[in-house]
Amino acid sequence: MSEVSGSLTQLVYASQPFGFDEGMLRQILGTARKNNLRDDITGSLICRDDLFLQLLEGPTVKVSEAFGRILRDDRHVDVTELVKAPTTARIFPDWAMRHDPAKSWMWSPDEIRGGAIDRAKQDDVIGIFQRIARETADTVQANPLDGQSCPHSKTHTN
Numbered sequence: 001m002s003e004v005s006g007s008l009t010q011l012v013y014a015s016q017p018f019g020f021d022e023g024m025l026r027q028i029l030g031t032a033r034k035n036n037l038r039d040d041i042t043g044s045l046i047c048r049d050d051l052f053l054q055l056l057e058g059p060t061v062k063v064s065e066a067f068g069r070i071l072r073d074d075r076h077v078d079v080t081e082l083v084k085a086p087t088t089a090r091i092f093p094d095w096a097m098r099h100d101p102a103k104s105w106m107w108s109p110d111e112i113r114g115g116a117i118d119r120a121k122q123d124d125v126i127g128i129f130q131r132i133a134r135e136t137a138d139t140v141q142a143n144p145l146d147g148q149s150c151p152h153s154k155t156h157t158n
Contacts, residue, residue, distance in 0.1 A: 008090065009060040011067055012083040012125050014117045015052045015076035024075060025099075032097040041066055042090050044098035044129055050109050052076060055129045057090045083122045091126075091133045100132050 017024070025047055036042065041058035054070075056063045071079055092098050106128065107116040 007059060008057060008087050009063045010055060010057045010083060010085055010087045010091070010126065011063050011081065012053070012055045012129070013067065013070065013079055013081050015070075015079040016050060017047070017052055018075050018077045020047075020049045020075075028075065029097055029099055035066065035069075036096040039066065042092045042095050042097075044092050044095065044100055044132055046100045046106070046128075046132075048101070051107075051112060053106075053125075053128070055091065055126075057087065057092065060086075080117060082117065082120060082125045085122070091129050092136075098132070098136065105131075 028047075029045065032045070036056075036058075039058060039062040041056055041062055043055045043057050045055075046053040056066055067081070070076060
């Protein structure tokens with residue numbers, strides 16, 4: 001994927017899921033992957049019953065349009081933009097939308113209720129996704145045939 005320097009944006013938002021269940025998650029991921037492939041957006045979604053934390057990266061206009069759809073989506077409550085910055089490189093270049101279950105090293109539900117997201121620095125938020133990308137690369141390298149990368153990859157279809 002060739003990018004013109006400065007034409008990429010990374011956007012991270014947090015929200016509270018409304019009516020969260022596995023069916024809703026599958027629907028969100030399916031729609032996101034289809035739209036993101038169309039719009040040249042990559043990223044990762046961390047989802048649990050009290051938190052959506054999502055990184056979108058791609059062409060600035062397309063990322064803004066995707067975020068606009070998220071803001072209008074009634075499955076999200078209290079959407080908060082945490083990071084919006086230009087970048088020259090994607091963290092998840094091969095993932096139309098990587099799904100990551102809640103990480104034990106992330107904020108606890110009590111920390112979120114206590115305002116951890118509001119206090120988070122941009123570098124810390126991006127660091128969460130950089131760590132997930134490293135863990136993903138390590139898993140794929142250690143287990144190249146485990147199927148982890150194929151179902152969600154931009155270069156493969158479901």
